[in-house]
Amino acid sequence: MLTCEVSDAAPAAPHVKHARTIDESGRGLFIIASLAKQWGTRYTPEGKIVWAEQPTGSMETS
Template sequence: PADDVALLVARVRALPEGATAAWRFTADPTVVARARQLATDRLTGWGLEELTFTTELIVSELVTNAVRYAGSPVELRLIRDKTLICEVSDPSQTQPHLRRARLTDEGGRGLFLVAQLAHRWGSRYTASGKTIWTEQPLPDAL
């Protein structure tokens, strides 16, 4: 046909009250520990202590990268839905890429570690920069 038309239908639903938590930080290395603590406190409030260790590592790596390479503001958001979603947003338009650090490299393992810990991960451009997101399955008991 000469007039191809595409239709996209999306179904969305509202998240329950209290299913999200968000924080904004300046690009200062000292905020990484604060971000980890806030995430841990929120997971405890949601009864998701089982995900604390992995989420702390993910938050630490993603917030550290944002602080180091992107500048202010750095935003952290946790979403408790069918999975636990962790998002870190920053003002940089540069998309992350996995690299394999050599044995002698002092850094370069953060995103690789995140990719190994998360069930799924990815990134998207936003109007003000980019967001890197991860998903972790919720514990079976929930």
């Protein structure tokens, strides 16, 4: 499992947006929500951490 985390100091909850062609932001979480197996948010005293998990491939055992 690959876990990716991004943090920022903003206390506001992240929201999935549907950015228009001319928008300069708002696509990141939409892409993550579309591709990741699961994602979520952890709040810290400094702000928040948004995390996403994605399987890295099959785990075969011999």
